[in-house]
Amino acid sequence: MNPVARRYALALYEEAEAKGMVETIDSDVETLHSALDGSRDLAAVFASPIIAREKKDAVLQSLFGGKVNDLTMRFLRLMVEKQREELLPETVRTYAALRDERLNIVEATVKSAQPLAHDEADRLRQKLEAQAGKSVRVRMVVDPSLMGGLVVRMGDVVYDRSVSHQLKTMREQLLERAAVSLN
Structure with a gap:
């Protein structure tokens, strides 16, 4: 800054x-x-x-x-x-x-594969506010590459609960196990 x-x-x-x-x-x-x-x-x-x-x-x-x-x-x-x-x-x-x-507001960027319904977005905002202890301004972004789930960035913290991330994690675990069993 x-x-x-x-x-x-x-x-x-x-x-x-x-x-x-x-x-x-x-x-x-x-x-x-x-x-x-x-x-x-x-x-x-x-x-x-x-x-x-x-x-x-x-x-x-x-x-x-x-x-x-x-x-x-x-x-x-x-x-x-x-x-x-x-x-x-x-x-x-x-x-x-x-x-x-000054107003104790934090911004969260929420990526989802499809637009969230109003009540879903509201529940998510409430959970984020409870976790942050601050008011949260949510900025929604649609990213079809996620396949499903959400990626939430709030400040320096990222919560990745997307299907694409879970698939990537599973793939890495399978490759790791395969490499161990070959040794």
Whole structure:
């Protein structure tokens, strides 16, 4: 995590908190994240040292003017003014991580061969929350190569209960036993 991006993200979060606007700024940051993730060209504009600050400011105004809160817009313009706009994608990610940390939220990525039913996903989230002792935001990913079961990544921990993993484990055990019996 870049310390400068962290300082900017922390400043934005603390200002939002002081003004009672955390939910509004959270929404704005999500909008920024989607825009930056969805457009390599936009990220390239902010990363480019060749493009003038005035042009970058104009891009901010045209894309986000009236769509994000004034606090968010002042923040974006400040980053451009201070020539820190290349850190914008990382600052946005860091802001989300800081918010989650302060709200005691952890993200879990759940891969399944088929989409889970709403009640299944809800039960899984409840079990993960009980295990983590925190609120869990679940991001679902469908991966047919799993054949069945689930792979859950929560922080640095991975729980692989997929059929493909079980088959791979069984295959390795059979090969290991075959090698032992040949000796």
